[in-house]
Amino acid sequence: MSRNEGRATTANxxxxxxxSQGGLPAYLQNIARVVVDxxxxxxxxxxxxxxxxxxxxxxxxxxxxxxxxxxxxxQCLYLKEYKGAFLRFCPGTRFYRCCGYRIIHIGENCPLxxxxxxxxxxxxxxVLKVWANQDVLWDELDAAFGRDRxxxxxxxxxxxxxxxxxxPLTGYSRDLIRFLADYENVCLELKSxxxxxxxxxxxxRSDRVLPAWSLNAPEIARTEEVGESATLEQxxxxxxxxxxxxxxxxxxxxxxxxxxGWQKGYAETVNMIFDxxxxxxxxYMSLGSFRCxxxxxxxxxxxxxxxxxxxNEFIAGMDGKQRLLRSLRVEQFKHLVALLRAHGMGKQLYxxxxxxxxxxxxxxxxxxxxxxxxxxxxNRAFARRG
Numbered sequence: 001m002s003r004n005e006g007r008a009t010t011a012n013x014x015x016x017x018x019x020s021q022g023g024l025p026a027y028l029q030n031i032a033r034v035v036v037d038x039x040x041x042x043x044x045x046x047x048x049x050x051x052x053x054x055x056x057x058x059x060x061x062x063x064x065x066x067x068x069x070x071x072x073x074x075q076c077l078y079l080k081e082y083k084g085a086f087l088r089f090c091p092g093t094r095f096y097r098c099c100g101y102r103i104i105h106i107g108e109n110c111p112l113x114x115x116x117x118x119x120x121x122x123x124x125x126x127v128l129k130v131w132a133n134q135d136v137l138w139d140e141l142d143a144a145f146g147r148d149r150x151x152x153x154x155x156x157x158x159x160x161x162x163x164x165x166x167x168p169l170t171g172y173s174r175d176l177i178r179f180l181a182d183y184e185n186v187c188l189e190l191k192s193x194x195x196x197x198x199x200x201x202x203x204x205r206s207d208r209v210l211p212a213w214s215l216n217a218p219e220i221a222r223t224e225e226v227g228e229s230a231t232l233e234q235x236x237x238x239x240x241x242x243x244x245x246x247x248x249x250x251x252x253x254x255x256x257x258x259x260x261g262w263q264k265g266y267a268e269t270v271n272m273i274f275d276x277x278x279x280x281x282x283x284y285m286s287l288g289s290f291r292c293x294x295x296x297x298x299x300x301x302x303x304x305x306x307x308x309x310x311x312n313e314f315i316a317g318m319d320g321k322q323r324l325l326r327s328l329r330v331e332q333f334k335h336l337v338a339l340l341r342a343h344g345m346g347k348q349l350y351x352x353x354x355x356x357x358x359x360x361x362x363x364x365x366x367x368x369x370x371x372x373x374x375x376x377x378x379n380r381a382f383a384r385r386g
Contacts, residue, residue: 024052024168025194027111027228031128035059035067036079040132045170046079052169053077067127075111075126077169082131086140090159098353099286100374101189103159104141106172107131110162112193113227115304116255119160121296130170138179145183154381158191158212165194173199177209184208187381189250193229195238200245207384210283211242212250215273217265220257224307232269236276243281254288254352256332257309258324263335270339279344284380287336288352289329291321319353326358333362348380 023029034053038060040046050058061067067078082105090101107130109123131137145153157163157176167173173190180186181204190199191212203209213235216225221232230238239249251273256266290309297310317323324332333351340349350373351359356366370376 025228028169030075031056031077032074033057033059034077035061037061037081038063039081040079043132045130045132048171049079049169077128079130079132081133086137087144099377102153102155104155104157105160106157108160110165112162112165112229115224115300115307116290118292118296120299121293130166134175145186149185151185152378152382153186154378155186156189156191162192162194163190164192164196167196167198174202177202195230195234197238197241206246209247210250210381211247212252213239214252215269217262217269219261219265232272236272240276243277248281248283249277250283252286253336254286255290256287257290258312258328258332259309266336267339274343282348284348284350284377286350286352287333289324291323293321330358330361337362
């Protein structure tokens with residue numbers, strides 16, 4: 001099937017039931033004010049946001065003026081002139097195997113309310129921040145990607161925010177895909193918990209964009225993803241739509257959480273995956289156990305008092321984060337890997353931030369046997385279907 005075949009009915013995207021045709025998802029309907037740096041008023045991002053939120057008050061920040069403290073329970077969107085580096089390395093640690101992912105930093109925070117989300121510890125305010133000075137972004141990316149066109153990059157935007165959660169307002173992913181069309185050495189992953197396929201019609205090459213979704217056990221999705229995330233079924237239906245339009249997808253079990261009935265719960269999700277896609281449709285799939293900084297546990301205790309998974313048996317890892325006991329992590333990993341292998345999954349599977357000892361115990365090999373995790377995933381990202 002050609003990359004454009006079938007897109008006439010899908011290019012405008014699939015959206016959860018909570019979004020009316022031509023409207024905004026429920027999680028964006030509570031934005032109470034938009035703050036914009038004076039220098040960003042005439043940017044394309046600002047113009048799009050104003051068109052989508054004409055009823056919302058705007059506050060313009062003059063040079064040197066601070067944002068101030070967000071009002072309690074107020075959803076605020078800040079369109080900022082960003083002064084930092086847009087292209088970054090994944091914040092891994094030398095103590096565990098990192099996938100070598102490069103981050104295109106487009107903003108911070110997320111309006112979804114997942115109890116386990118580490119962004120709650122990274123950022124001390126709930127303000128949704130979008131870097132609106134895209135001209136600087138394009139210059140930086142061109143300098144990195146255009147210098148040596150033989151050097152490949154596996155990049156994504158889903159580290160400090162959800163890749164698609166603000167897409168109905170900003171169109172950021174569409175802009176990024178258009179820009180990267182001239183860089184065949186770059187493969188872009190869009191990682192999300194929502195469903196928005198409005199970017200699809202600008203993707204000239206289906207082998208250079210990897211739509212990706214986080215998955216979990218149904219019980220965890222129901223009780224811990226308490227915002228307006230898409231259901232597991234909606235995420236997998238979106239994955240199938242992408243596959244039908246020539247794309248491969250990525251799926252991520254991260255964080256894997258220990259709870260009563262976890263064996264049955266994760267088995268249910270694994271079985272559900274292959275009702276929608278096949279192993280050949282999946283470029284790679286990560287497995288990562290829940291881990292957190294002490295600050296995150298405090299946030300969960302305060303804001304999600306009914307969440308009990310933080311009271312499992314944790315130890316301090318070599319990176320300073322709390323991690324489930326190795327014996328419990330390995331028990332869960334072995335269970336999931338056995339289920340996935342039974343469905344035909346193989347070298348698409350990898351661990352996010354685990355040691356060689358855990359790799360060997362669960363997979364029977366280490367990243368050295370793959371030629372290194374980063375090169376292995378780079379090859380997976382740039383490979384064609386199969």
